[in-house]
Amino acid sequence: MSNTSMGVSLIGVPTDVGAGVRGARMGPxxxxxxxxxxxxxxxGLDVRDCGNIRGPANPWQEPVDGYRHLPEVAQWNELVHKVVHFELQSGRLPIMLGGDHCLGIGSISAVARHCRETGKKLRVLWLDAHADFNTAALTPSGNIHGMPVACLCGHGPRELVEIGGHVPAISPxxxxxxxxxxxxxxxxxFVHEMGIEVFDMRFIDEMGIRHTMEMALDGLDANTHLHVSLDVDFLDPVIAPGVGTTVRGGPNYRxxxxxxxxxxxxxLLASLDIVELNPALDVRNQTAELAVDLVESLFGKSTLMRQVTDAT
Incomplete structure (x- = not known):
């Protein structure tokens, strides 16, 4: 699909119901x-802004049975699933503007459902400072933005695990x-038990980002749907301060x-999440501007000037 024919749909999801800090609702x-x-x-893209999904308010309550705001999180993710799946069915590339990372449950379950319906292989790149593979038994906070990968892999409350009607929504x-x-x-x-492939910062430090990405993208072919779930805290907080859960030592700008x-x-990029941007913690919107900069690169804007010649 060439850029000129590609339809891109922006889907705002203004909630921080899964997070431990308020503010990500302003991300879109x-x-x-x-x-x-x-x-x-x-x-060169055909861009449609679908506006914001409307869902329940953040009640800001303590965890119940190990989960904070489970009914609201489930409702938001059902709504996200429905909208993302509709855009994919319509032949468009959905970009979910979060909101916190619990919304990846709805988004990625919709992508996985679309892949089952169209016979495509799925590859999800989860760009994040955190593994987000907690369960109620593992986390004292109960914040569901720390649990979406576990839920997608079938480990979590029924209300979240069953979104999209296929359990688990994805394979590790x-x-x-x-x-x-x-x-x-x-x-x-738990991550090791499930066999998820993880390229942590130690690996990136030792092997470099190029080798890391070559391995992460290995095995893709024309029948692969590539989904990127970009948590802005993936980036080093020196360049991206506008997140609720900063962790030093992330990738730099280059x-x-x-x-x-x-x-x-x-x-092969076919769907995208941008999550955990918290303008309340940002400096003059620089983290949002950096996110836009990176998204431009995701869609083909390149700094490459040197002519690449065939070595043969």
Missing amino acids: EALRVAGLALALQQS REIVQIGIRSVDAGEKR EAQLCMEMIADTG
């Missing part, structure tokens, strides 16, 4: 203010995690750009 508007739609249009083999650097001990064991450019080079 910050991305719009930072010029996301115009940047994509200038890349279909997801690759990149940039991880903050994992609870029990969560680490590493992040190369990551996006190598994804773009595959030509």
